[in-house]
Amino acid sequence: MKINNHESNVQILKDVSSNLISTFCGDMFSFALGLMLLHATGMSLSFGLSMIIMPIVTLIGVVPIGNLVDTYPHKHILVISLFVRIIALFIYAITIHHFSGMGKLIPTIIFLAINYVSVNVSNSGYTASVHELVNTSHIQRLNSLSQAASSFASTFSPVIAASLYVLVGFQSFIIFQLAAHFIALVILLSMHFHYANASKKEALGPHESQLGKFKLGLQYLMSHKFLRYLICVALFLNFIFAVTNVGLPFIVVQHLHLGNITLGILNSSDAVGMLAGNLIISMAPELKQLAKILAVTMCAIGLALCGIGGLFVANQSELVVRIVGALMVFTVGMSVAFMNTPFGIYMQKTVPTKLMGRVSSTEMSLNMISIPIGTVFYSFIFQFFPNGIIFIASGMLMLGVTGLTMPKFIHTQMPDQDESLETNQ
The missing domain is CATH 1.20.1250.20 (MFS general substrate transporter like domains)
Structure with missing residues (x-):
């Protein structure tokens, strides 16, 4: 089924809105998380913890994540991935206060590992689903506006996060992030993915080894x-x-x-x-x-x-x-x-x-x-x-x-x- 220009524009609006909200709140949460760990542990590594965990998780998941995205319907993958992120953040919110000092690193590392697995699945799934969301003539606008939304969020979120952290504390940033995830989930559920017949056959085809598929x-x-x-x-x-x-x-x-x-x-x-x-x-x-x-x-x-x-x-x-x-x-x-x-x-x-x-x-x-x-x-x-x-x-x-x-x-x-x-x- 061909995606018309009107539907493509609507999909772009939804995607950019979701990306802006998710990235803005996500960057604020990451900044606040670094400040919380810095105060709790006194370690300069607090702000660089994600930069250590992210590459490790990405390398470990390169084969299974790529195969997963190419095997199952992309919308299902994106919804489940975002839902996992919500559950992980909720569990982190109710457990982090049971740890103190250096102990806060334990639940944080576990949460970040789960979160980055989910993020990698979502990023690969989104990249693979662009042709299912807009027609080819709108790919340039979708990519550029999504990147612009991320750049806008990266520019202003640290300033706002630094100001709010003193006033509301770390727990409020968890609430902001959960709210952003729920909004993104609602937008995602409202989006229409146009699957090609070839993709459906691929998903129903004979099972190969993970390495063979990759x-x-x-x-x-x-x-x-x-x-x-x-x-x-x-x-x-x-x-x-x-x-x-x-x-x-x-x-x-x-x-x-x-x-x-x-x-x-x-x-x-x-x-x-x-x-x-x-x-x-x-x-x-x-x-x-x-x-x-x-x-x-x-x-x-x-x-x-x-x-x-x-x-x-x-x-x-x-x-x-x-x-x-x-x-x-x-x-x-x-x-x-x-x-x-x-x-x-x-x-x-x-x-x-x-x-x-x-x-x-x-x-x-x-x-x-x-x-x-x-x-x-x-x-x-x-x-x-x-x-x-x-x-x-x-x-x-x-x-x-x-x-x-x-x-x-x-x-x-x-x-x-x-x-x-x-x-x-």
Whole structure:
């Protein structure tokens, strides 16, 4: 059954509303959780606990989650996954007060592990179900507006969470999160998933081993050169972006002593850049010259990183760093939006729906590996060389990789609507 434009627009409105509420409350809850653990344990690890648990859970679940998403109806998976998250949060709410000090880490680690399993299932299930929610001409708007909602939430939720935490305490944030989950569940239940006949047959087909099913997704991924290249680029970008995650706080606060406000301005500029980029994509005509867009944005990121490094080396004025640095970081954020959103669109227009769960699960797991590796690498580098030259070197590396690898794929375009529909049916 073909999804008409009106229904696609309604589905986009529901999805973006759900994503905005869920991400906003989720980010506030994560911030409050970190503060609660910090006060209870006194450990700086409190804010980084999720960054340790998330990659572990993602890697363990890469095979079963991908197979699960590609075997059963996506709406059922999403509803059950969200319901599990609600139950886990409710149990956490009534048990956390029975622990004190370091003991609070026990229920928190268990809760975060269950929560991230559910989140990974939902993310893979959502990625695989896009063709069941909107028609192909609306995929770009759905992806860009969903990303814009997440960027908006990431920009403002920490500020609101920090203000509310003093007034209402951690328990109120649990209530906010539960309310957000219930609203998201109601919206999800109201959405119509248009299943293709091929997907139903796949679900009713003969049972294979978990590894056997997953290998089909890997074989597709390995046979698609440009998709494989894009995933390698994503791994490289996640590694390089650790230079900002680690380097900005270290250089701005510890080395240049420009204060937390300056750091906050730079971090906010990144999120605002991503928000602006996704809003531009949502209003732009359908993207066609995919490889050229990616080449331009990769060069922009490389030049911006060089600019940030040059700024730290040449001028340590607080005002200049705030203004010029914010523009540079804004450029990085906007460029990331023009990398992530077209990549997601390309995957959804290229990968057959019956394989999307396995391919997206593999892609997410690989990205999770590169993030901690990059964090450890740049933490070590900045510890011994706290200098803007590291930013310049990273930017030059980005430009070099772009120049060496992108020309081979420079004429690659986004698949046509009719072609992608035929591939996914």
